[in-house]
Amino acid sequence: MNNSSPANSNQYKNGNGTAREGYYRRLFRRFILLTLLCSLIPLLLVGWGINNYYTRFARNRMMLSFHTKVENHRKIIELFLKNRVSGLQVIAKTHPKEYLVNVSNLAHVFDILNSEYRSITDLGVIDERGRHLAYIGPYNLMDKNYSKAFWFKEVMKEGVYISDMFMGFRKVPHFIVAVTRSENGRKWILRATIDTESFRSLVENVRIGKTGEVYLLNRSGIYQTSPRFSGKIMEKASQPLGKPCEGIEVRMEDKSTNHAGPPHPRQLIAFGWLKQPQWMLVVRQDYSEAFNDVNHANLAALVFLVLSACAILIVAVFITSHMIKIIKKRDLEADGLNKQLMQAGKLASVGELSAGVAHEINNPLAIILTERQILMDLAKQSPLLPRDFMDQFNNSMSQIDMQIQRCKRITENLLRFSRRTKSVIEPVDLNEFLCEVINLMEREARSGGIKFLTDLEEGLQTVLSDPSQLQQVFLNIITNAIDAHEGKPYGSIRIRTRNDSAKAGVSITFEDTGCGISPKNLERIFDPFFTTKQVGRGTGLGLSICYSTVKRLGGDITVESELGKGTQFTLFFPYNPPADLQKDIEDVHTF
Amino acid sequence: MLGAKILLVDDEVVFTENMSKLLSSRGYRVATANSGDEAIRNLERENFDVVVLDLKMPGMDGLTTLKEIKKLDLFTETLILTGHGSIDSALDAIKLGAYDYLTKPCEIDELVAKIEGAWGKKDEEVKKDIQEKIQKVVESPSSVFDVFPREKK
Numbered sequence: 001m002n003n004s005s006p007a008n009s010n011q012y013k014n015g016n017g018t019a020r021e022g023y024y025r026r027l028f029r030r031f032i033l034l035t036l037l038c039s040l041i042p043l044l045l046v047g048w049g050i051n052n053y054y055t056r057f058a059r060n061r062m063m064l065s066f067h068t069k070v071e072n073h074r075k076i077i078e079l080f081l082k083n084r085v086s087g088l089q090v091i092a093k094t095h096p097k098e099y100l101v102n103v104s105n106l107a108h109v110f111d112i113l114n115s116e117y118r119s120i121t122d123l124g125v126i127d128e129r130g131r132h133l134a135y136i137g138p139y140n141l142m143d144k145n146y147s148k149a150f151w152f153k154e155v156m157k158e159g160v161y162i163s164d165m166f167m168g169f170r171k172v173p174h175f176i177v178a179v180t181r182s183e184n185g186r187k188w189i190l191r192a193t194i195d196t197e198s199f200r201s202l203v204e205n206v207r208i209g210k211t212g213e214v215y216l217l218n219r220s221g222i223y224q225t226s227p228r229f230s231g232k233i234m235e236k237a238s239q240p241l242g243k244p245c246e247g248i249e250v251r252m253e254d255k256s257t258n259h260a261g262p263p264h265p266r267q268l269i270a271f272g273w274l275k276q277p278q279w280m281l282v283v284r285q286d287y288s289e290a291f292n293d294v295n296h297a298n299l300a301a302l303v304f305l306v307l308s309a310c311a312i313l314i315v316a317v318f319i320t321s322h323m324i325k326i327i328k329k330r331d332l333e334a335d336g337l338n339k340q341l342m343q344a345g346k347l348a349s350v351g352e353l354s355a356g357v358a359h360e361i362n363n364p365l366a367i368i369l370t371e372r373q374i375l376m377d378l379a380k381q382s383p384l385l386p387r388d389f390m391d392q393f394n395n396s397m398s399q400i401d402m403q404i405q406r407c408k409r410i411t412e413n414l415l416r417f418s419r420r421t422k423s424v425i426e427p428v429d430l431n432e433f434l435c436e437v438i439n440l441m442e443r444e445a446r447s448g449g450i451k452f453l454t455d456l457e458e459g460l461q462t463v464l465s466d467p468s469q470l471q472q473v474f475l476n477i478i479t480n481a482i483d484a485h486e487g488k489p490y491g492s493i494r495i496r497t498r499n500d501s502a503k504a505g506v507s508i509t510f511e512d513t514g515c516g517i518s519p520k521n522l523e524r525i526f527d528p529f530f531t532t533k534q535v536g537r538g539t540g541l542g543l544s545i546c547y548s549t550v551k552r553l554g555g556d557i558t559v560e561s562e563l564g565k566g567t568q569f570t571l572f573f574p575y576n577p578p579a580d581l582q583k584d585i586e587d588v589h590t591f
Numbered sequence: 592m593l594g595a596k597i598l599l600v601d602d603e604v605v606f607t608e609n610m611s612k613l614l615s616s617r618g619y620r621v622a623t624a625n626s627g628d629e630a631i632r633n634l635e636r637e638n639f640d641v642v643v644l645d646l647k648m649p650g651m652d653g654l655t656t657l658k659e660i661k662k663l664d665l666f667t668e669t670l671i672l673t674g675h676g677s678i679d680s681a682l683d684a685i686k687l688g689a690y691d692y693l694t695k696p697c698e699i700d701e702l703v704a705k706i707e708g709a710w711g712k713k714d715e716e717v718k719k720d721i722q723e724k725i726q727k728v729v730e731s732p733s734s735v736f737d738v739f740p741r742e743k744k
Contacts, residue, residue, distance in 0.1 A: 359647060362674030363603055366695035370609035373699045377616055404696055 020331070028324050035316040040309055047305045051298055058294040063250045066270040066283060066290075070248050073206055073214070074272050074281050080202055081276070084120070084177045084194060085160055087113050092181040092190040100125045100190070101134040110136045119198050121174065126189040128156070137193065139170045155180055155189055162277045164218045165196075165234055172196070173233045175224070196233075200225045203281075211286035216279045217241065224279055229264070241280060248272035252287065343526055343547065354528075358411035365404050365411075372400050425577055427462040428470060430497055430506055437474045438495070445482050449490035456497045463506055463573045469549050470573075476542040477510050477569050484514025484567060505555070505574040512568075517561040525559055554578035594618035595640040595710040600630040600656065601672075602648040610643075613699050619706070627651030631659050639667050641709045643702070644689070646673040646680055654680065657687050666717050668709035672702070 091100075091109055099105050110123045122137020130147030146152040149168075155161040155178040163175045178191040203225045206214050216224035221241050226233040242249075250270040266287040271280050288295065376397055379385065385393075438452050445452060478493065485491040491513040500507045517525060524530045526547040531540035550557045554574045561567040597619050599607045607623040614621045622639070624630035628651055630642065642660060646653030657669055671684045671692035681692040690709040693702060724738045 359674045362695045363606065366674065366697070367603060367606045367609060369696040369698070370606060370613060373613050374609055377613065408696060 024324055024328065027327070028320055031320040031323065032313075032316050035320065036313065039312045039316070043305065043308055043312070047301060051301055054297065055294055058291065058297075062268065062290055062294075063270075066250050066268060066285075067248050069206060069208075070250075070270045070272045070281055070283050073203075073283070074248075074274060076205075077203060077216075077281065078274055078276070080119075080199075081162055081177070081274075084192065085162065085179065088177055088179045088190050088192055089160070092179050097125065097133070097181075097183050097188050103134055103136060106134045106136045113192070117198070119195050121193040121195045123193075124191045126152070126191055128187045128189075133188070141169060144169050151176060151178060152189070155191075156187065164220075164277065164279075165222065165224050167234070175199075204228075206283065208283060208285050209289045209292075211289045212284065214281070214283050216274075216281055218280075219244070219278050227282075230284075239282070244273040244278050244280070246273075253284070361407060361411050365407055368400065369404055372397055372404075425464050425466055428465050428467050429460070429462050430470075430508065430573070431456040431460050433467065433470065434474065434495055434497065434508070437471060437478065441475070441478050441482070445478075445493070448482055448485055449488070450482055450485050451490075451492045453492050453494040454496075455494065457499060459499075460497050460506060461499055461575055463575050464577050465553050465573055469553060473546045473549050473571070476546050477571075480542065481510060481512035481514060481567070484512055484516075486515070488514070500572065503572065503574070504576075505572050508571045508573070510569045510571075511566060513566045516563040516565050517559070517567055518563050522559065522561055526557075594620060595706060596620045596638065597622070597706065598630060598633055598639040598642045599623045600625075600627065600642060600648075600653075601645040602626060603645075610702075614703075614706075617699075617703060627653070627656035627659070630656055631663075634660060634663055634665060634667065638665065640713050641690075641706050642667055642669045643672050643706070644669050646671060646684065654684060654687065657684055657689060661688050666713055666720070668713045668716075670705055670709050672697070 091113070095105075095109065100109065106123060106125065110120065113120050113123065122135065122139060122141075124135040124137070124141065125133040126146060127133050130145045130149070130152050132142050132144060132146075135142050151161055151163045151166075154163075159180050161176075161178050163178075165173045165175050167173060174193050174196050176191050176193050178189050180187050180189050203216060204214050206212075208214065211229075213228040213230065214225075215227035215230065217237050217239065218224055219241070221237045221239065223231055223233050223235050223237055230239075231237060248270060249272070250268070253267045253269045255264070255266050264286070267284050268287055268290045269282065269284040271282045273280050375393075379390065379393055434454070434456065438454070442452065481493045493513075494509070494511040496509040496511070498507050498509075521530075521532060526543050527540075528544040529540040530544075547557055550571060550573075554577050556572040558570050559567060560570075594617070597614060599610050599614075599621060600623075601607045601610075602625055604625055607625060611621040611623050622633055622637075624633050627648060630644070631651075633639070634642070644653050644656060644660075648656075651659070653671065653673065657671075660667065660669060668690040669684075669688070671681055671689050672695060673681065673692065674695040684692060690712060691705055693705055727738050728735050
């Protein structure tokens with residue numbers, strides 16, 4: 001017995017267990033990789049495709065919305081300026097100069113113009129030489145002469161004029177709207193200054209988030225309103241101007257730090273030219289803000305994608321582990337079957353071999369026996385032989401006989417393999433039967449200090465089986481159990497019977513307190529000629545015969561053992577014998 | 592009184608010789624044959640009470656020999672003595688009409704007991720046959736030559 005082996009209660013230990021584990025790990029990784037590849041690649045492709053399409057779609061929509069914004073806003077500003085001009089024109093055409101130069105009349109008109117919307121800061125009447133004839137407003141400009149002012153020249157020439165932002169006499173940025181009227185061959189001008197603040201609020205009355213700004217530039221690129229971030233009114237803008245045109249342009253402006261204005265990130269910019277005056281309306285917004293919704297949607301998609309990938313991973317791991325578990329189980333079952341097959345194969349080949357060997361040995365044995373008999377006969381007929389010789393002769397003869405009988409037992413055992421013994425099947429009460437077997441063995445057990453303990457289930461169903469074969473199996477197992485106690489002063493053999501209705505049979509357990517069997521030996525325990533007993537004491541056939549007998553009777557035999565603690569044989573016999581055994585019975589009956 | 596007339600059939604010459612000595616010293620009249628063919632030839636030539644037959648022999652094996660013996664329709668009982676302890680072939684032999692079987696190696700006394708049994712059975716068979724024949728002759732005396740044909744020389 002191998003004492004260094006660890007205690008083991010498994011029936012069989014798989015020798016290449018670690019290699020198997022490695023194989024299962026590789027299989028696991030391969031399955032996971034394959035599952036992930038098969039599911040993630042399509043997912044990523046679909047995700048990428050949808051994201052791409054949606055981003056492009058959203059960008060176009062956003063640009064269209066910017067386009068519309070600028071277009072509408074341009075209309076509003078143009079309408080505002082047109083209204084102011086028309087207002088002045090109506091007043092100039094319907095009121096004579098004499099009426100308007102009266103300050104109270106002018107104040108009345110000023111109030112009418114501002115009644116609905118306070119859009120005019122001041123109002124003045126100016127003669128053809130540039131002198132103020134009347135003025136109503138917060139500044140003291142009555143003594144100012146505008147004959148040199150650029151707007152004066154323009155309005156005298158064009159009849160209607162809207163100026164760019166300028167500082168003028170009042171030294172604050174403002175712009176004016178002026179119209180002329182000819183009365184009695186002499187021109188006079190009605191001039192109004194547009195309220196910078198109200199104009200600014202009108203221009204900026206577009207809702208464009210936190211980073212958006214709206215402003216106006218004149219043809220020279222001077223800010224006509226203060227943008228939120230880019231600069232101040234009257235300052236020169238860094239933005240390049242194109243030629244004034246009808247349409248509206250929307251474009252993406254990349255991150256910029258190179259021009260004079262403050263650096264800004266990537267921006268969406270839309271602009272269009274007003275007709276009169278030729279100002280450029282600019283709307284711009286940071287790209288990140290403009291596309292906030294798209295970015296949110298993309299982020300949500302990404303989160304969804306990651307979650308899906310995680311879910312796939314978890315499901316893949318779960319399914320793969322489950323599959324590996326099934327494969328392991330199948331492999332174990334296959335191992336079990338293989339072992340049974342190998343055992344059966346070993347028994348079959350040994351069976352064939354032993355039949356031949358037994359026959360070949362039996363013949364010489366028979367001859368030896370006849371020779372012995374001849375010598376015995378001769379000795380009997382010769383009474384004069386010396387006494388000493390006769391004593392030795394008789395001794396030798398009985399020894400020869402004993403050894404022949406021993407050989408005969410061995411060959412009989414060998415022949416049991418090849419023999420398909422005809423069975424005598426009858427109902428057997430296993431409880432009663434086991435008690436008989438125990439009675440047979442009790443004396444031998446007692447001499448070894450071993451007690452039988454029985455735990456027999458009451459009402460145990462009878463099985464249809466061959467009593468003589470059963471007896472052989474039980475005797476063999478009990479003899480082994482008794483032998484396992486060698487060197488121990490006392491011990492016990494516990495025999496337990498149970499109905500196993502699920503498998504339709506009876507299970508019998510023989511549990512001894514003997515020396516146990518090492519895992520290495522446990523693997524070979526049912527092999528023919530395998531014995532741990534001293535030479536001459538065991539043939540190594542007992543348990544092999546048990547194994548083949550139990551299998552032939554349609555049952556099963558398993559063994560569990562722990563070195564130093566004991567061994568447990570569990571036998572199972574079906575209530576009804578298998579079909580081929582029943583056929584044997586019929587054969588016997590017909591004979 | 593003479594012992595039974597025995598034909599020992601076994602391919603092992605030493606075995607047949609030894610057995611012949613042992614049985615002769617116990618009062619039997621023994622002839623030996625070392626093959627099935629030889630046995631059949633012996634049986635065709637003279638009558639034996641008991642044939643002790645080995646099953647496994649080269650050439651004609653024991654079962655075939657047994658069939659041939661049965662074909663001869665003699666008043667002879669066959670005892671199977673075989674080293675091949677297969678119950679199947681022994682049972683087959685008994686089905687074919689063998690008296691009993693023994694496995695090698697067996698004690699001489701055991702064999703003698705079986706031979707006595709076989710011889711006794713053979714005698715009974717002969718007696719029964721004669722009685723039946725006498726009965727027939729009594730019932731129909733004209734059939735005496737049909738029942739007891741003249742022996743051919």
